[in-house]
Amino acid sequence: MSDFGKVAVLLGGKSAEREVSLNSGARVLAALQRQGVDAQAFDPAERKLDELAVFDRAFIALHGRYGEDGTIQGALELMHIPYTGSGVMASAVGMDKWRTKLLWRSVGLAIPEFVMLDAHSDYDAVEKQLGLPLFVKPACEGSSIGVSMVRHRGELRAAWQAAAKHDSLVIVEQGIFGGEYTVAMLGEGDNMQALPIIKIEPATEFYDYEAKYLRDDTRYRCPCGLSESRERELRAQALDAFRVLGCRGWGRVDFLMDEQGKAYFLEVNTSPGMTDHSLVPMAARVAGISYEQLVLRVLALATLGGKA
Numbered sequence: 001m002s003d004f005g006k007v008a009v010l011l012g013g014k015s016a017e018r019e020v021s022l023n024s025g026a027r028v029l030a031a032l033q034r035q036g037v038d039a040q041a042f043d044p045a046e047r048k049l050d051e052l053a054v055f056d057r058a059f060i061a062l063h064g065r066y067g068e069d070g071t072i073q074g075a076l077e078l079m080h081i082p083y084t085g086s087g088v089m090a091s092a093v094g095m096d097k098w099r100t101k102l103l104w105r106s107v108g109l110a111i112p113e114f115v116m117l118d119a120h121s122d123y124d125a126v127e128k129q130l131g132l133p134l135f136v137k138p139a140c141e142g143s144s145i146g147v148s149m150v151r152h153r154g155e156l157r158a159a160w161q162a163a164a165k166h167d168s169l170v171i172v173e174q175g176i177f178g179g180e181y182t183v184a185m186l187g188e189g190d191n192m193q194a195l196p197i198i199k200i201e202p203a204t205e206f207y208d209y210e211a212k213y214l215r216d217d218t219r220y221r222c223p224c225g226l227s228e229s230r231e232r233e234l235r236a237q238a239l240d241a242f243r244v245l246g247c248r249g250w251g252r253v254d255f256l257m258d259e260q261g262k263a264y265f266l267e268v269n270t271s272p273g274m275t276d277h278s279l280v281p282m283a284a285r286v287a288g289i290s291y292e293q294l295v296l297r298v299l300a301l302a303t304l305g306g307k308a
Contacts, residue, residue: 014065085298109265138166183252
């Protein structure tokens with residue numbers, strides 16, 4: 001398809017999510033090429049960014065640092081190459097779980113209670129304040145990298161040390177165990193839509209890296225089992241959560257539900273996975289959008305700045 005010109009599929013990169021990104025990018029690349037798009041793989045870890053100058057637009061299939069945090073988006077802005085997904089600010093904020101939570105809380109969206117940890121924190125007091133179990137995670141990593149579950153008193157310091165290997169900002173959240181859900185977003189402006197909600201049921205204790213990418217016993221329910229009215233309400237809230245961060249194009253908003261059915265927004269993903277285990281293609285399929293149609297629609301939304 002000549003409409004898109006020469007397309008760079010950005011994949012790999014230097015983050016801890018490199019392997020997942022290579023998988024996502026390979027599938028996106030193959031789907032675009034099958035439909036006649038002049039698409040080529042481009043790994044920023046192996047090529048100089050100025051080599052992107054020959055491309056007309058970029059499909060970002062990078063995950064994590066340097067690909068999902070506004071860094072590559074800023075480079076593409078400077079090179080005037082339209083790219084998929086959110087812009088510089090939204091990508092940077094969305095990658096930072098702490099600042100995402102602060103923004104969501106400021107507009108009245110429910111979030112899990114949390115505390116930021118450092119070497120001087122009173123770990124015993126935090127355990128008592130939030131209760132157990134707790135989840136400790138690097139604030140600016142994805143794919144559950146560095147995340148651990150604290151089940152017993154006295155374990156919080158070790159969990160902080162493990163997370164701090166990945167990020168200087170470490171967050172601890174109260175455990176919420178009524179169900180984990182995700183909502184995929186697709187579109188621009190008033191035409192953005194929240195796709196059907198997926199309920200995630202891992203066979204492991206929580207939805208960790210292994211459950212996301214390596215195991216075949218994680219269950220995904222779509223339809224998610226909520227009533228039609230409740231799903232409609234939560235999809236609208238997730239859309240608000242996505243927009244308040246300035247996100248655009250496509251992405252995912254994750255939330256938890258407690259045993260009483262109250263939803264707590266968890267985080268946003270501005271460069272979602274596109275592997276055979278990934279959730280956006282799954283939700284799109286339930287909405288009647290094939291993988292091939294999905295990648296074309298995302299690519300068609302590639303833009304610069306705030307204008308499509």
